[in-house]
Every structure is written in structure tokens, then in C-alpha cells.
Amino acid sequence: MIMRQDLPPAAMAVCALALLAAPAAMAxxxxxxxxxxxxxxxxxxDANAAAYARAALAQSDAxxxxxxxRSAPVLSYGDLNALDRPIAFQLATATVSISxxxxxxxxxxxxxxxxxxxxxxxxxxxxxxxxxxxxGNRWTVGVVYYGEYTSNGGLxxxxxxSFCNTYAGGHKTYNGFVNGYVRTSWGTLYGGNxxxxxxxxxxxxxGYGETVLAYDDFLGQLSRWGGGYQVRQGPxxxxxxxxxxxxxxxxxxxxxPIIDHDIRLSARFRRSEVAIADGLGDLRSDGLGGVAEFTxxxxxxxxxxxxxRLTGRGLELNRxxxxxxxxxxxxxxxxxxxxxxxxxxxxxxxxxxxxxxxNLGRGLSANLGINYSDANVVRNQITILKPNTHGANAxxxxxx
Amino acid sequence: xxxxxxxxxxxxxxGALGLGGCAVPFGRTGxxxxxxxxARDNDSATWWxxxxxxxxxxxxxxxxxxxxxxxxxxxxxxxAANAIAxxxxxxxxxxxxxxxxxxEVAYGAAFATVASEVLLTPLITQRAAFMDRFAASxxxxxxxxxxxxVGLHFVKMRTFDGSGATKISYYFNTWPQRNDVLxxxxxxxxxxxxxxxxxxxxxxxxxxxxxxxxxxxIKSAADYAQGEFxxxxxxxxxxxxxxxxxxxxxxxSARTPDQAMIAIFWEDGPWGAxxxxxxxxxxxxxxxxRGFDFLDKAxxxxxxxxxxxxxxxxxxRTKYQNAILRPETAIRLRAAQFGNRDxxxxxxxxxxxxxxxxxxPSFTAGHSTMGAAAARILxxxxxxxxxxxxxxxxxxxxxPVLKGVSRTYTSLSAMAEENGMSRIYxxxxxxRDHQQATVxxxxxxxxxxxxxxxxxx
Numbered sequence: 001m002i003m004r005q006d007l008p009p010a011a012m013a014v015c016a017l018a019l020l021a022a023p024a025a026m027a028x029x030x031x032x033x034x035x036x037x038x039x040x041x042x043x044x045x046d047a048n049a050a051a052y053a054r055a056a057l058a059q060s061d062a063x064x065x066x067x068x069x070r071s072a073p074v075l076s077y078g079d080l081n082a083l084d085r086p087i088a089f090q091l092a093t094a095t096v097s098i099s100x101x102x103x104x105x106x107x108x109x110x111x112x113x114x115x116x117x118x119x120x121x122x123x124x125x126x127x128x129x130x131x132x133x134x135x136g137n138r139w140t141v142g143v144v145y146y147g148e149y150t151s152n153g154g155l156x157x158x159x160x161x162s163f164c165n166t167y168a169g170g171h172k173t174y175n176g177f178v179n180g181y182v183r184t185s186w187g188t189l190y191g192g193n194x195x196x197x198x199x200x201x202x203x204x205x206x207g208y209g210e211t212v213l214a215y216d217d218f219l220g221q222l223s224r225w226g227g228g229y230q231v232r233q234g235p236x237x238x239x240x241x242x243x244x245x246x247x248x249x250x251x252x253x254x255x256x257p258i259i260d261h262d263i264r265l266s267a268r269f270r271r272s273e274v275a276i277a278d279g280l281g282d283l284r285s286d287g288l289g290g291v292a293e294f295t296x297x298x299x300x301x302x303x304x305x306x307x308x309r310l311t312g313r314g315l316e317l318n319r320x321x322x323x324x325x326x327x328x329x330x331x332x333x334x335x336x337x338x339x340x341x342x343x344x345x346x347x348x349x350x351x352x353x354x355x356x357x358x359n360l361g362r363g364l365s366a367n368l369g370i371n372y373s374d375a376n377v378v379r380n381q382i383t384i385l386k387p388n389t390h391g392a393n394a395x396x397x398x399x400x
Numbered sequence: 401x402x403x404x405x406x407x408x409x410x411x412x413x414x415g416a417l418g419l420g421g422c423a424v425p426f427g428r429t430g431x432x433x434x435x436x437x438x439a440r441d442n443d444s445a446t447w448w449x450x451x452x453x454x455x456x457x458x459x460x461x462x463x464x465x466x467x468x469x470x471x472x473x474x475x476x477x478x479x480a481a482n483a484i485a486x487x488x489x490x491x492x493x494x495x496x497x498x499x500x501x502x503x504e505v506a507y508g509a510a511f512a513t514v515a516s517e518v519l520l521t522p523l524i525t526q527r528a529a530f531m532d533r534f535a536a537s538x539x540x541x542x543x544x545x546x547x548x549x550v551g552l553h554f555v556k557m558r559t560f561d562g563s564g565a566t567k568i569s570y571y572f573n574t575w576p577q578r579n580d581v582l583x584x585x586x587x588x589x590x591x592x593x594x595x596x597x598x599x600x601x602x603x604x605x606x607x608x609x610x611x612x613x614x615x616x617x618i619k620s621a622a623d624y625a626q627g628e629f630x631x632x633x634x635x636x637x638x639x640x641x642x643x644x645x646x647x648x649x650x651x652x653s654a655r656t657p658d659q660a661m662i663a664i665f666w667e668d669g670p671w672g673a674x675x676x677x678x679x680x681x682x683x684x685x686x687x688x689x690r691g692f693d694f695l696d697k698a699x700x701x702x703x704x705x706x707x708x709x710x711x712x713x714x715x716x717r718t719k720y721q722n723a724i725l726r727p728e729t730a731i732r733l734r735a736a737q738f739g740n741r742d743x744x745x746x747x748x749x750x751x752x753x754x755x756x757x758x759x760x761p762s763f764t765a766g767h768s769t770m771g772a773a774a775a776r777i778l779x780x781x782x783x784x785x786x787x788x789x790x791x792x793x794x795x796x797x798x799x800p801v802l803k804g805v806s807r808t809y810t811s812l813s814a815m816a817e818e819n820g821m822s823r824i825y826x827x828x829x830x831x832r833d834h835q836q837a838t839v840x841x842x843x844x845x846x847x848x849x850x851x852x853x854x855x856x857x
Contacts, residue, residue, distance in 0.1 A: 040784070041776070041779045041785045041813075042842075044785040044811055044813055045775070045776070045785060045813035045842060048811065048813040048814050048816075049835065049838055052817040052820075053835065056647060057639065057643060057831070059646075063646040064646075065642065065646070065746060066649065066652075066751070068747060068748035068749070068750075069748065069749055084585065084586050085572045085604065086570055088569075088570035090571075095566040097569075133566055136559060137559075138517055140565065183520065185516040185520055185521065185522055187522070231521070231522065232458075232459060232521045233521060233522065234430075234521070234525060235458040256430055257797040260797060260803070261797060262798065296595065296800070297595030297598075298595070298597055328598075329590075331589065332589040332601050362586070
């Protein structure tokens, strides 16, 4: 048996050292010195420490060396450590941090006759730079720039959430977003490209891998510029966004254990506009939606629904939908399955996504997604919902 | 702040936007105190401590962050109330308080003022619910004004204490860079526990800057961040290697089922009350029914909060200044590189721990430092280590396997030992991590208990 460190004298030495001076953190503090305790409390604790260690060591001494497996993993977590640490540095009194991801994507359209022919491998990437610092009044101020790039203008990829270039007025291959914020104990104020603020906090969680469940949002979208507010109060968070046109979105989520399960509930209302491709005028949208999420162990099950009323250009359309999903994590593999069904003015919309993410190593993952959607809603010669997406995407992703 | 996985989840959105009677079983209400104490023991100090633990769960705070958050509110609340009552030493020199002010109201006002700043939440409903406990009066008004003044004093005092989120997550290079075979590398993949929570894989190191935060109750974290790890060629290291290889593996036959349950019982994560919250719930339970009044308990929680905060700072300092590898890395990757002649030091590439290996260096152990600090401060306050109690884990919703499980201890130090040893049984810490952490935790707790807020003669 090895000799163990003699705990009581070491403890006393450390304690005596610290008692020599007053706490520097509270220079104004007036402290009263007290003698070091050497009593039953210390004696009992030392006895317990020795007993627990002795028992564990005796147990292991009696156990044979486990038979090791002869094979070594192809890629162990000791590899790919080049970007273990976040890329961050100090700029004057602020902290600058940089993060991002790069996807090598293979996207296949299941409607094509041939499996490979016509599929162009693509690259998608996203990066973010943030500059932030704390002020003397304890507020934190910061600026974030986020950009996403795709080599293929029509790429349907989870790095971008859906099509990389779908933002109204967006560029085919690159789009940038910027916002500034002030974070205080009374919440965070944002200004800039904040259109997703409420949705991010209240939506169904996206599936694993290259999945993008189509139509799982209101058709009406907020404009590019706006301001937002977000605050947490106990288990609830509240979000609000107003865009440059006066449209807005309000949302709240609530997350806490109920009875024996972890439950998250969220709801949101969005007043916005649906941009119509013909450029002859938009539709007004009022949408109300909610999500209920249930966590058991490493699995999450959820159910979302929404109602949206679309008006304008001689149309009055009611849309409703239900979305649901299940996701689970088995070791390094995440699996998800999601479905969506809804109707606009009696015409159906449906979507299914199945995804997998396999974390291969530090920052490296293999992703797969099968995304199917079916809807083609045209009223008064206005295309309300785009035609189908039937695709299988695979990507190798590196994040840093 | 976003981490690697947070970024992945952000998709097309701006990633940074997401940033941002005692008979009720755990999980059935939002409150933790209501599950361990009766209503008559739920005084103002305990009420606010319960609010803090709930916030740890609701905001999904990491354990060291929550440990930091416990100190300021509890100290501010006690100082405000004690300045009115004058029973204990005024170590911060903020008194005297306005005559006639209600000390409990002052406690709540000071506590909430600091808590809302460290937790980044306004605590609107909690403040309102607390103030509703008191009838309108001049004493209430004076107490609220005084408490807010004290709270703002502490907020200002700690604004640049190094705890900002823009600091603690970065700057690994401020610590010595280790390049030998003991060097820590961040956590690998998660193996899964069924049923158990999902953990992210390949996480980056958590809070490298936490060990540079100014402590509350000790002069310097460096004074307590003591001890060195073993030479990897030594027989002591070989003994530890064999201990973890045999006892900490997912399929260990040397570990008893009870020890496996201990590892899960004290896991306290990845969200929920967390380790300091778990210990705070034990404090609520043990401080009840002992003849302590509100101010005595307020003092106890102030010392407890200081102890948890400083324990987390000391521990994180030892972690990143030593940067010692986890058992998982040693057993799966490095065994052949240690130069240890003991035949038991053999590589096992597919060895898996029972519980997930956390994403920060091994030496010393956070559970052990915080557990020892909590146990010793409670022992000093109550006056004895020999307290027998039974306790259930607070996060049974996250770990379904813990439903109906409770454990009994015959002393506070036995509780601390079991808490610390849970990390060896789980395969994520060396015994040396636990032992040195325990020394450090007891030492800083003894200092805090002997130095701060003594009774005025």
C-alpha cells in the first residue's frame, strides 16, 4: 500500500498561511482573527477521509487488471486538438471571440432519375465574430457579426437553416447579419438583424444532422432590420421584436420540471408580411403558434401547432399546421424524426425529415438528412407555398 | 457567448441571440426548500436561498458559476440585516442602519439587488412575493431602502471582480502551458447513460478564467490552490491508475452497486440544482429545527455562500494552473507514455467511465472542494460534525434512476467524503484530486468560519 499524504498538517499549513493577512478583495473589511480550530470536527473529518480512501484502494488492490481491448479506435479524441480553445483575444478592454463552421455538402434531389449524376458537391459555411465588454455599471455591451456562405445558390442545408439565400433581398452566395446588444439584469436590448430572436427562443428544436423540416414556421417574415428585447424571469423567458416596418413578434417560453418530467412550453404571435415573388404586393400575416416539449432522459419529444391568417390582394386565407418530432442521443450519435401537416384554405402542406449526426472527433461530425416536403398552393395566380423539396443531404462538418 | 455546440444549433439565425410540512417529493413543485423543510422553518433567509437554487435550475447554470452567484446575495442580505440587529461583527463597515428598519425586509432587498445582477434576471415576481410577506409599515419602507443601498454597495464593489462572461470563458493562455504526458486535453465523446440526460461531445474547457475571480472570504485563491499531482512514473500514480481502471469503468466488477449509485446520486448535472445547489438544500435541511433564528441562518448562508464561491475559485485555479489529464485520457490514450514500470499501467483504448467526464482539468476535484467547504462551514455553524441525516437527490427528473433513492449519513464529513468519492467511483477523478481538494476545501472553510461575522460580545 502506498503512503498517502498526511491530510491534517497540510490543511493546517494552508489555513495558517491564509490567516496571516486580511482579504484583499475587501480592503475595507474589518476582520477578527480567531485561533485555528483543532477539535473533534477536524478529527472526525480526517478519520472519514482516511477510511473512504483506504476502503477504495483495498477494493482495487484486490481486483485484477481489466483485460484491455487490443484494437484502438480509428479516430480518438486525442486527435483534432488544433482548435481546442476558443479563438479569442483581448482588444483594449473588450474580448473578441470568433467561431464558425464549414460544411462539405453533398445534396441529392430525390426527384432526379439518376442517383449521382447532376449532383454538385457544395461548400457551406458560417462564421461569427463578437466583441463584448462589461461596463462600470455592470452592463455588458457587444456587437455580433454573423455571415453565411454557400458555393451553390440553391443549396438546402442545415448550416443555413434552409436555403442559404432565402432572406428577402439576400445575395445568392453570401449573406451577413449584424446586431448590437446591451445586457443588463433587466434583460437584453438588441438592435440590428434580429428577425429570428423570438423564433429561436420559442420554436421546436431543430432535428439532428442535415434536417430542415419545411413549413415549420409562419409564412410571414419580419423585415431585415429591427430591435428586440429579451428577459428571463425564473423559468420563463420573454422576447419581443419590432421590425423596420412596424411589424412585430412576441413570444415566451417556460421550462421547468413538472411532476416527474422536464417540460418546456412556448408560445408566440407574429404580425408580418409574406413577400410574393411577383413583386406586385405582399400579403399580411397574423400568426399564433405554440410548442410543448417533453424530455425524458436523453430523448426529447415535442408537439407544435400554429394558426396563420393571410390577407391582401383579394385573398383571405386561413392556415393551420401541426408539427411534431422526436430526438434522441445514443452516445455520439444523435437521431431525429420530424413530421408536419397543415392546410391553407383547404390545400394541404406536408413535410417529413429524418436526420442523424455522428460526432467523429473534436469539432468534426458527419451529418445526414432526408427532407421531404409537398405543397403547391396557388390562389389568384399567387404562389403561396413553393413546390416540393425531396432531398437527401450529407455533410462533413467542422466547427471551431 | 456561444460554444461549439451552441453555434451548431444556431443555423441561419444569429447565433448570439440565443445567448445569451416537508413531504413533497422532488420535482413536483418548483421549490426545493418545500421538499426538505416545514413551512415554519422557511424564514426569509431560507426562502431566498431556495430562490437561488431554483434559478440555478431555471437558468441552467454551470456549477462553478452558481457557486459564484451564491456568495454576493447571501453576504449582502446578511450584512444589511445584521447592521440593524447588531448581533454579529460588521466586517464590511457599512453600519449603522436606520433605526427601526425591518431586518428581514432589508435582507430580502439586499439579497435581491445583488442576486438579480449576478443571475442576470430581474426577479420581479420573487421580489413581489417576498415583500407581500410583510405588512406595510415604516419599518418595511426603511428596511427596503436600507437593503437596496447595501445591495448596490456590493454590486459596485464586485463589478470588476473578473466574473464577467466575456472573461471567464476565454484566455486559456493566461495559465502555464503544460506539454508533458500529464497534460490535460478536453473531454471526448459521451457514452450515454440510459435513462439519463444527453451530454454534448467534445466540449471545450469550461470557464478557464473562473480561477482568476476575486474570492470573497479568503485573501487569495493562490494561498489555497495547493498541492501537486503525482509523478507519472511513481508507484503512487500506478496505484491511482489501477484504482480508476478497476473501479471507475462503466462495466467495473470491482465497484459495488451501491458505489455505482453513489456516483449517480452526486452527479448533479448537467443542469438542475448542481453541486452547490445540492449542498445548499442540505444546508436548508440541517439548519432547520436547531433553534436558529432568521439572523443566525442568514449568517450561516452568508458563510456557506462565501465558502462555495471561494471553493469554486480555488478549485478552478488548481485545475487550470496544473492542467492534469483525466483518468479517461490516461487509460485510453497515454498509458504507454508514462514510463511507469508497474504492469498495471496498461492502455485500454475502449475503456469507458461510468459517468460523463467533465470538460475541465482533473486536479483538483470541484465536487470535493465544494463538498468539503460546505460540510466544514455547516459543522462550524452547528457546532458538530456528528449529524445523522437522510437525503434524496434533487434532480430526479433529470436522472430517472434516482427516483425513490435516498442516502443516510452519520456525519457531515461522511457526506463530503461520499460526495467526493463519487467521482472516483464514476471514473472521472483521481483519488489525489479528491484528497487535495478536500484539504483545500476544509482549509478555506475553516478560515472563513473563523474570520467572518463573529458574534459581538
